[in-house]
Amino acid sequence: MSEDLNAIPTPTSAGQTALVLGGGGARGAYQAGVLRAIGRRHPELRIPILAGISAGAINTAFLAAHDGGFASAADALATVWVGLSSDQIYEVDAWSLARNVARWTWKLASGGVTESAGARSMVNTDPLERVLRQQLNGGRAGCITGIQRNIANGRFAAVALSATSYSTGQSVTWVQGGDIALWERPLRRSEAAELGVEHVMASAALPLFFPAKQVGGEWFGDGGIRLTAPLSPALHLGAERILTVSTRHVHAIAGADESHVYKYPPPAQVLGILYNAVFLDVIDQDVLRLEMMNRLLRKVPPGERGQLREVEVLILRPSRDLGEMARAYEPKLPPALRFLTRGWGTRHAASPDILSLMMFQSDYVRALIELGEQDADAEAERIDRFISGHSSARNPS
Numbered sequence: 001m002s003e004d005l006n007a008i009p010t011p012t013s014a015g016q017t018a019l020v021l022g023g024g025g026a027r028g029a030y031q032a033g034v035l036r037a038i039g040r041r042h043p044e045l046r047i048p049i050l051a052g053i054s055a056g057a058i059n060t061a062f063l064a065a066h067d068g069g070f071a072s073a074a075d076a077l078a079t080v081w082v083g084l085s086s087d088q089i090y091e092v093d094a095w096s097l098a099r100n101v102a103r104w105t106w107k108l109a110s111g112g113v114t115e116s117a118g119a120r121s122m123v124n125t126d127p128l129e130r131v132l133r134q135q136l137n138g139g140r141a142g143c144i145t146g147i148q149r150n151i152a153n154g155r156f157a158a159v160a161l162s163a164t165s166y167s168t169g170q171s172v173t174w175v176q177g178g179d180i181a182l183w184e185r186p187l188r189r190s191e192a193a194e195l196g197v198e199h200v201m202a203s204a205a206l207p208l209f210f211p212a213k214q215v216g217g218e219w220f221g222d223g224g225i226r227l228t229a230p231l232s233p234a235l236h237l238g239a240e241r242i243l244t245v246s247t248r249h250v251h252a253i254a255g256a257d258e259s260h261v262y263k264y265p266p267p268a269q270v271l272g273i274l275y276n277a278v279f280l281d282v283i284d285q286d287v288l289r290l291e292m293m294n295r296l297l298r299k300v301p302p303g304e305r306g307q308l309r310e311v312e313v314l315i316l317r318p319s320r321d322l323g324e325m326a327r328a329y330e331p332k333l334p335p336a337l338r339f340l341t342r343g344w345g346t347r348h349a350a351s352p353d354i355l356s357l358m359m360f361q362s363d364y365v366r367a368l369i370e371l372g373e374q375d376a377d378a379e380a381e382r383i384d385r386f387i388s389g390h391s392s393a394r395n396p397s
Helices: 026-041 057-064 071-081 094-109 126-136 145-153 197-203 230-238 252-253 269-281 280-295 322-332 335-344 354-356 362-378 380-388
Strands: 017-020 048-052 158-165 171-179 188-192 213-214 219-220 241-245 314-315
Touching: 017 057, 017 230, 026 057, 026 071, 026 241, 026 354, 026 362, 048 057, 057 071, 057 126, 057 145, 057 158, 057 171, 057 197, 071 171, 071 362, 126 197, 145 158, 158 197, 158 230, 188 230, 188 322, 197 219, 241 280, 241 354, 269 280, 269 354, 280 314, 314 380, 322 335, 322 354, 322 362, 335 354, 362 380
Parallel strands: 017 048, 017 241, 048 158, 171 188, 241 314
Antiparallel strands: 158 171, 158 219, 213 219
């Protein structure tokens, strides 16, 4: 990789820094764009703690398994996203989608009298699993050998992926690292694991749309369903500073009280709000809680804080509504999938957020990556201050 003239020196250590990547389906491409832009300015950046949830688990696993430095890994991640197409994520042909719809219809119409084989999800994600096994070079028993190697050579202290157990209702965080102190809280637990593709697939299993994944005798779905404090795994692993990338439009927060739906809300609108609550809103809420705790701690003398510590957090968000962006690319969806999503009412939703989660097509993905790069460049000063550790990088309210 050629030297970037805009690259600036990066300290080898600025406290235990963590990167936390949340969910959002295809919106994970935006995270890749942000990280690639950061890598260009800070090619030698070292982040010892990685934590991923849902689509963020895919990005986290890729970064953790890559042989190169941060800039190389982030650039390779963006390249993989650009090369994706919908048929590499799930089966999008008319027969496969019609078969799944028919199975669900029969299951519901029969009142559960008969067990409909295969009625597990809206789409089949076997193609995604094949792509992950190819890109992550899964070794014995599916273990991702690159993660093992990078932890052994000291590049990472810990890598954590979170999923939701459909068997117990708990949020489970699988952690791979050296000397790791596991934790357990009400409805939350951690487990030491050699991370594999099955853990990534489990964390990224969008409820109802993607099938659950069985790991260690339990069935797991998307990590964002139950984990209401997505920063908590990084905090448990000792993070003193956290960088996180949200895929929720900042102006959507400021204008949340504006109504854009005047007719009865279509299913796409309801699903979009539901999935936003699960995958996007929790990051902002957790950052707010952490900053409130920081303000309280500043009023307490250091000697009286016990085990509590102040944690600096930098959250980066898109400057445009990623759901609204998806509307322009909807006509290019595979025909069968387009027919299905239009049946949900995506053309009549105020912002087709649910569409943006499913739109793994190169033109939309490329637009998200480019926006991520632009937004990171626009926030370069705040990012530089955070990475240098010389001053606080306050998040705009």
